[in-house]
Amino acid sequence: MISLEELLGIEYPIIQGGMARVAKAPLAAAVSEAGGLGILGGASMTPEELRDQIREVRSRTSKPFGVNLMLQSEFWQDQIKVVLEECPPVITTGAGNPSSFMKTLKEKGIKILPLVGSANQALMLEKIGADAVIAEGKESGGHIGEVTTIVLVNAVLKTVSVPVVAAGGIVDADSYNAMRAMGAVGVQMGTRFVASEEAPISPAYKDVVLRANERSTVEVGRRFKHTVRIWRNNLALRLIDAEYRGDEQEFSQLMLGALIRAVEGDLENGAFMMGQSAGLIKDILPVKRIIQNIVGKSL
Numbered sequence: 001m002i003s004l005e006e007l008l009g010i011e012y013p014i015i016q017g018g019m020a021r022v023a024k025a026p027l028a029a030a031v032s033e034a035g036g037l038g039i040l041g042g043a044s045m046t047p048e049e050l051r052d053q054i055r056e057v058r059s060r061t062s063k064p065f066g067v068n069l070m071l072q073s074e075f076w077q078d079q080i081k082v083v084l085e086e087c088p089p090v091i092t093t094g095a096g097n098p099s100s101f102m103k104t105l106k107e108k109g110i111k112i113l114p115l116v117g118s119a120n121q122a123l124m125l126e127k128i129g130a131d132a133v134i135a136e137g138k139e140s141g142g143h144i145g146e147v148t149t150i151v152l153v154n155a156v157l158k159t160v161s162v163p164v165v166a167a168g169g170i171v172d173a174d175s176y177n178a179m180r181a182m183g184a185v186g187v188q189m190g191t192r193f194v195a196s197e198e199a200p201i202s203p204a205y206k207d208v209v210l211r212a213n214e215r216s217t218v219e220v221g222r223r224f225k226h227t228v229r230i231w232r233n234n235l236a237l238r239l240i241d242a243e244y245r246g247d248e249q250e251f252s253q254l255m256l257g258a259l260i261r262a263v264e265g266d267l268e269n270g271a272f273m274m275g276q277s278a279g280l281i282k283d284i285l286p287v288k289r290i291i292q293n294i295v296g297k298s299l
Contacts, residue, residue: 001163004132004165004185004186007131008111009064010035012036012291013185013186014035014036014037014186014187014188014291015036015037015092015134015165015188016039016189017039017167017188017193018041018068018070018092019041019142019190019193019194020142021201021260022193022199022200023038023068027193027198028040028053028057028065029061030286030288031065031193032057032064032065033063033287033288035063037064038057038066039066040066041068042069042075042079043069043073045075047078047079047082050082051086054067054086065088065089066113067091068092068094069093069094069098070093070094070096070143071093071095071096076096080101083110084104084105089111090113091110091113092113092114093112094115098114098125099125102128103129111132112129112131114130115133116134116136117135117152118152119160126160130162131163132164132165133156133160134164135156135167136149136167136168136188137151137166137168138219139169140167140190140275141191141230142273143227146227148168149179150178153179163185166182166186167189167190168275169277170188170192171191171192171277172294173293173295173296175187190275191277192281193287194209195285197284197285197287201263202264203265205262205272208231208267208278209278212279213278214277215276215279216279217231217274217275217276218230218232218236218240220243220251221243221255224248228271229276230274231272231273233267235269235271236271238254
């Protein structure tokens with residue numbers, strides 16, 4: 001099987017997660033420069049913002065990078081047009097089926113790595129041309145599925161023949177080695193890169209990650225088919241209460257703008273998206289050192 005490094009033209013098999021409002025050009029370019037694959041989080045960007053961010057990454061690095069498209073975003077169809085014009089080397093997708101545009105992107109030479117939450121979904125996407133799949137477990141921060149990483153990755157590996165990237169709960173050399181030993185060609189990490197020097201967010205957000213333990217996050221929104229893992233703060237408790245009462249309107253109102261508030265450092269009313277792995281992060285490091293700490297201790 002082709003390695004992730006060969007498939008994507010990168011030095012190390014580490015992909016940075018496409019975290020909305022966090023995964024911007026400074027972070028994505030730093031990851032690519034350090035030998036991984038930096039990803040722009042397109043979910044919250046207008047088409048014009050996405051175009052500007054793609055061009056900014058290119059001004060910062062000549063190495064491969066990618067764009068994450070959230071297919072529930074109100075902008076995603078116009079974002080596809082930008083992608084076809086700008087041709088970033090890699091696209092990752094989430095929250096939807098990319099089959100309607102995969103052929104067009106592949107004709108442009110763009111590699112497509114969809115996020116999957118089940119083995120059946122991975123098999124379907126393999127059949128329509130995915131270059132690899134990213135199996136993301138529910139330990140992840142942000143939008144999550146229903147299956148834990150170790151079970152999901154194992155199931156996907158036993159179902160498809162395309163390369164499988166593991167995501168969810170991976171933060172250090174030990175978790176990286178565990179996924180590689182299972183058969184994953186590489187990993188995707190989000191929360192570890194939140195606690196990096198290059199992440200363009202409030203220091204308060206990074207401090208929340210450092211103060212977290214493995215039980216500091218909660219799942220909210222599953223009742224409304226919009227499950228998100230966030231830090232347990234005042235907002236999270238209010239969201240849990242609204243969900244318990246079945247008040248979807250209140251839940252939606254509380255979530256409106258909550259990620260922006262987190263990025264700006266509002267500890268009471270921000271939705272601080274982070275994985276359970278936050279409890280294993282004890283320092284804020286440059287991206288290059290984060291990657292070197294992982295691959296330098298690989299088996």
